[in-house]
Amino acid sequence: MAEEEMEVGCARPTGGPVGEPAAETPGPEGAKAEEVRAMISVGKKAPDFEAPAYHRGKFVRVKLSDYLGKWVVLCFYPGDFTFV
């Protein structure tokens, strides 16, 4: 299973594309952001990340690369309790 129940932590990129090792040393924040923005492209690997989540009454941790082998729809939205 891709989720394990655990303490609530922070969302963080793992530093590499899914299913591939992370880059050795993450650079300074600015340089890193530039580099990762260039990673988003259709036909290319999705950047991997780990994030805390709420799922059916539990707080869990979700890691994108744990879903390799399955189709994933990743949706971002502006905020809880907003209207659309």
Place this chain on the structure above:
Amino acid sequence: MSVDSVFVHKMWDENELSKMVKGGVPFPMLSDAGGAIGKLYGVYNEEAGVENRGRFIIDPDGIIQAYEVLTPPVGRNVAETIRQIQAYQHVRQSKGTEATPSGWKPGKLTLKPGPDLVGRVWEVWKTHMAFD
């Protein structure tokens, strides 16, 4: 995923979403406080401090096959997302030998790209087929 905490996700699911969807949201609601992942995916709105409506279809190999990004006031079309997933699954199952023309849905004609089809798509595929 949004910049809200998992605690707010819980409250929203319990107090509102479960009244729209029986049993509440069935999939994990991820928290991206600070927008680190939103920035990584190019959907973080710096001025508003929230994430735009980004939707990414990621295949079993971890490859982004499609994405769509909308500004906050306009909602997505879930049926179109499902249609795209079905089309990508069909193409994958055919091991890339088939392609799905505009407006394709399961059951509709697919195309088999190759030398014989060059310049002859008009014979097999008509524009009305792009619509329901």
